[in-house]
Amino acid sequence: MSESSPIGHGGRLTIDLAALRANWRVLAQAAECPETAAVIKADAYGCGIARAAPALWAEGCRTFFVAHLSEALTAREAVPEAAIYVLNGFPPGRAPAYRAAALRPVLGSHDEIAEWAAANRDEGVIRPAALHVDTGMNRLGLSVPEGLGLAGDPLVRQAGIDLLMSHLVSAEVEHDPLTDHQAAAFARLRAAYPGIRASLANSSGDFLPSCRADLARPGYALYGGNPRPGRDNPMRPVVRLEAGILQIREVAAGETAGYNARWTAPGPRRLATLSLGYADGFPRASTGRGEAVVGGARCPFVGNVSMDLIILDVTGAPREALFRGAPATLIGDGLDLDAVGRSAGTIGYEILTNLGRRYERIYRD
Template sequence: MTEPTSIGHGGRLTIDLASLRANWRHLAEVADCPETAAVIKADAYGCGIAKAAPALWREGCRTFFVAHLSEALTAREAVPDAAIYVLNGFPPGSAPAYRSADLRPVLGSSDEIAEWAAANRNEGVIRPAAFHVDTGMNRLGLSVPEALSLAGDPVVAEAGIDLLMSHLVNAEVEGDPLTGRQVADFAKLRAAYPNLRASLANSSGDFLPACRTDLARPGYALYGGNPRPGHDNPMRPVVRLDAGILQVRAVEAGATAGYNARWTAPGPRRLATLSLGYADGFPRSSTGRGEALVGGVRCPFVGTVSMDLIILDVTAVPEHALYRGAPATLIGDRLDLDTVGRNAGTIGYEILTGLGRRYERVYRD
């Protein structure tokens, strides 16, 4: 961190839009599909739809996926001419809201298909939608037999379905047999619906030739997450989180720190406190496992991560790097998203999408 954090915030979240755009370009090249979309749900994985979507549009992305109608409306303001699909279907009676903003529901049941088709007939205008078939996730979507039984049914055309899609369960694991079964089932669906564009590849699926279809739809990897666990991360980091040290103190052996005295100093230690905590997206499960970089040194979290404060053991940090306001890096450099996630006993996705709104946000492009 080259600048002090704002006095009004506990930390600075820097979002590199140039890296976001570079990641989209790289994924488009790797996927080698006719089109590469972008998943911008969860407020563009915590990076902000209002900033991320226009940056991706400028790079050439024309299709976006979100989870909810509210996100789709935000995206529509950000990219007025984009094709925007809403992954989580649409609630009963919400067709007018979708249609007024030119949004495309991802239809995952016969009831949803029938309702959207009826809205098309009533308006006299066929507006597009996607067709979601479940090939193994067992969350949303028609079953493969249900979808195959609808092949040739006029309701498919009446619903304006222009995209056939499914969701990979375990694409990050190379050679996973479930992925092979999903690919085989999706091939049957494509044969039954030869006139529909198809989309199967997520971030990890972009790297699996068998999963490449007409439209790739990466998400996590766009924002710097590693789509290939066990391999070097091919993506550029997008998010960086820095905070200034509030206070440094020396403690003797036997002293405790944090709520419930869960940490006891094994010897003389220097501790530093940062002004952020689980309300800012660092799970309480990071207690005793998380780290920050101070003066280039990995400093473990000690004591319980609290709502607004984290304590570091900075004993190994050179004295000249320890002072009030000294920078600490919680995401960035050697602490990438996936490392931070593992240290919290979770995944980088949760860390990224959980980053709170209390940070000073700085966008660089």
């Protein structure tokens, strides 16, 4: 950040598309599957479908997953030739919209399967869809007995099922017995649906041999999140968030800062204020626990994170790094997504997908 930065933005979010593409290559290699897709829901985890999807397509990704129809339509504009699956079920009566944009619903109930099959019959063209069988999440999808019972039913062909999938519960937890249970159930399902591609591995599942199938579908790790918590992160950072210092002030021992005077200076301190807050997706829960990097020094948040402002204690930062417009890094310079999530009592996924729209956004490739 500098005083030459465009006026009107409190922070700058830099998105490294080259790192995104490199992460896809790493995950494809780890997964050892015939094909590796990309999950680009939540606007490509906050990075922007319109820029992320074409970058991944250029790298060789041909299949994408989104959550909602609206996201799928955005993705279709970005990657016109891609296979696009819509994860969050198949809303009643929306077959025409899916079919007009050549989208593939992920079907998880008998009603959804029957409605899509009926649309195929009415049009006289069998358009593809995925079959979702729940192996332990208890959110969406047929139960395992339902999935096994449907195998061989003509409805499967009529619904154009070209992908069998399930969703891992805790693949990031090493040696979790639930993952083994899910992998075993999914193996039974695969055997019941010969000739249909299968997909189980998410970002963490890419590193688990028992979860490999025909199609890997990483998400969070593509954007720099660690798929193997507790180990070194093999992914390159994709996002960097900086904000310029608005003002610097000296406070005496006993003075307070921020709403409700939740912080009291333990001695003479130097404070700096940044122009971003929870309206920009930086959680209020990071109050008293978050940090930013100024001049190479970790500087803690003090006072409540407010809607548009965050106060830092920059007493330990080099004086030459403290001036109006000087950069403070909130994601980057050692503060990775997972660390920022922990400091807010949440996870990196939430930090990433909540990054606001008031930032100046810069894409690098």
